[in-house]
Amino acid sequence: MFEITITDDFAAAHRLNNYNGACENLHGHNFIVEVSVLCDKLDKAYIAIDFKELKSLTKEIVSKLDHRYLNELEPFKSTNPTSEMIAKYIFEELKKALKDRSCKPSKVSVFESLKAKATYFETQ
Ligand SMILES: Nc1nc2c(c(=O)[nH]1)N=C([C@H](O)[C@H](O)COP(=O)(O)OP(=O)(O)OP(=O)(O)O)CN2
Numbered sequence: 221m222f223e224i225t226i227t228d229d230f231a232a233a234h235r236l237n238n239y240n241g242a243c244e245n246l247h248g249h250n251f252i253v254e255v256s257v258l259c260d261k262l263d264k265a266y267i268a269i270d271f272k273e274l275k276s277l278t279k280e281i282v283s284k285l286d287h288r289y290l291n292e293l294e295p296f297k298s299t300n301p302t303s304e305m306i307a308k309y310i311f312e313e314l315k316k317a318l319k320d321r322s323c324k325p326s327k328v329s330v331f332e333s334l335k336a337k338a339t340y341f342e343t344q
């Protein structure tokens with residue numbers, strides 16, 4: 221198997237519901253997203269999935285979050301826009317985008333800063 225990893229970023233505002241602390245208040249982050257996919261085949265150029273393609277698929281998903289107030293967006297309306305839930309959302313959207321391909325997402329990490337990240341992955 222091959223694991224291919226790219227990063228992207230977006231800026232967004234959120235507030236955490238049911239959180240006892242300052243993060244309950246409206247604030248923003250420059251989120252960093254790290255996406256990894258597992259691929260079991262190489263093409264004739266010995267590439268599992270082109271970094272360009274993975275970046276582009278990820279960008280399509282992440283651009284829907286960029287410069288938005290995350291609490292208002294459908295995927296987080298009934299939950300909370302934590303790094304955990306953002307990572308899960310990106311993972312699930314990427315899984316749909318890679319349907320019928322020889323690659324599938326293995327993990328998605330969302331960093332709120334260089335000091336803190338949450339990672340989502342599925343166990344078999
Ligand atoms: N597991 C999680 N914990 C926290 C999340 C989260 O999404 N998942 N989010 C927050 C807040 O969004 C908060 O803005 C970030 O918290 P923190 O990293 O503590 O932010 P600081 O910039 O204040 O960090 P310092 O290292 O203290 O400067 C909270 N927790």
Ligand SMILES: [Zn+2]
Nearest residue numbers: 243247249332
């Ligand atoms: Zn925050």
